[in-house]
Amino acid sequence: MAGRKQVVPDGSYVVANPRGLPKGIPIISWQDKEWFEGDEFAVPSGLSNLKFLVAGGYISEVRNG
Amino acid sequence: MAKTSGLAQQIYIHGSDLSGDVGAISNAGSPRPLLDVTPINKSAMERINGLSDGEISFTAYFNDASLMAHPVLSALPTTDVIITWLLGGSVGDVAAGLVAKQVNYDPSRGADGSLVITVQNLGAAGTPLEWLRTLSAGKITHSSASSSTGVDDSGSSSKGIVGYLQVVDIDSGTPTVIIQESSDNGVGDSWATILAFSAVANGAEPTAERKVATGSVERYLRITTTGSFSNLDMVVAYERGTAQDDVDLG
Numbered sequence: 150m151a152g153r154k155q156v157v158p159d160g161s162y163v164v165a166n167p168r169g170l171p172k173g174i175p176i177i178s179w180q181d182k183e184w185f186e187g188d189e190f191a192v193p194s195g196l197s198n199l200k201f202l203v204a205g206g207y208i209s210e211v212r213n214g
Numbered sequence: 215m216a217k218t219s220g221l222a223q224q225i226y227i228h229g230s231d232l233s234g235d236v237g238a239i240s241n242a243g244s245p246r247p248l249l250d251v252t253p254i255n256k257s258a259m260e261r262i263n264g265l266s267d268g269e270i271s272f273t274a275y276f277n278d279a280s281l282m283a284h285p286v287l288s289a290l291p292t293t294d295v296i297i298t299w300l301l302g303g304s305v306g307d308v309a310a311g312l313v314a315k316q317v318n319y320d321p322s323r324g325a326d327g328s329l330v331i332t333v334q335n336l337g338a339a340g341t342p343l344e345w346l347r348t349l350s351a352g353k354i355t356h357s358s359a360s361s362s363t364g365v366d367d368s369g370s371s372s373k374g375i376v377g378y379l380q381v382v383d384i385d386s387g388t389p390t391v392i393i394q395e396s397s398d399n400g401v402g403d404s405w406a407t408i409l410a411f412s413a414v415a416n417g418a419e420p421t422a423e424r425k426v427a428t429g430s431v432e433r434y435l436r437i438t439t440t441g442s443f444s445n446l447d448m449v450v451a452y453e454r455g456t457a458q459d460d461v462d463l464g
Contacts, residue, residue: 202404202406
């Protein structure tokens with residue numbers, strides 16, 4: 150997933166890197182999935198800490214306009 | 215958590231496992247000198263804290279095998295050495311960590327035929343001796359990229375975290391060790407990476423690193439390894455920052 154160019158629609162989320170971790174380090178992990186900086190974050194069914202991830206700067210909502 | 219003896223301990227010196235060569239820890243401390251600031255209008259002493267320090271000193275037995283006491287300690291490196299002393303081999307056991315300069319390597323041969331070496335290590339990086347908790351059950355092996363079981367600290371914290379990593383051995387590849395946080399052990403809440411140690415290539419071990427992350431830290435923590443590698447032997451310990459820390463972790 151890392152490094153791939155993506156077209157991310159408005160209202161979806163992109164993974165950020167609030168702690169300045171090196172490239173190639175997974176920012177978020179859940180079950181068997183990993184997300185890296187720049188990945189689109191399609192909120193998985195059952196995930197309950199979306200607010201924490203937004204507040205902590207781990208993901209940011211896309212606003213292209 | 216209860217009264218315990220000093221049995222079955224471990225010590226790692228910048229990635230070298232010297233647990234089988236060290237016979238006694240003679241001093242592990244963080245002394246705080248007091249500065250006299252008593253003014254003339256007082257009838258008793260006033261004192262404030264001066265600079266914190268750190269020390270881990272021990273006695274080792276002579277062992278000239280590869281990566282054991284003599285080759286590791288007699289090198290007397292001029293660079294900092296990172297020491298982790300584990301008071302037990304289970305997850306959550308107390309440990310002490312120090313970034314230090316090794317001061318000496320002083321063998322003595324007793325009249326009874328004994329051959330022991332005294333070694334003193336003094337704090338060298340602007341941080342005192344730090345009391346930690348083990349995040350690994352002593353020295354553990356990740357055979358490939360994976361995650362260890364989460365550790366429950368019973369609550370979150372807000373003053374940062376310090377992590378100590380000892381990389382003892384790697385069979386192949388370049389692993390990276392990270393510490394991740396979650397509020398519910400990854401059940402409904404995802405794990406987020408809070409701290410990443412530097413990648414270590416096979417051949418660069420033994421080595422060690424101390425890293426700090428600031429801000430809030432969730433209730434559960436776990437070790438995750440990433441990258442392509444085989445059989446990483448490591449020790450990870452950590453401590454959450456508190457308002458009482460001599461050096462603020464933020």
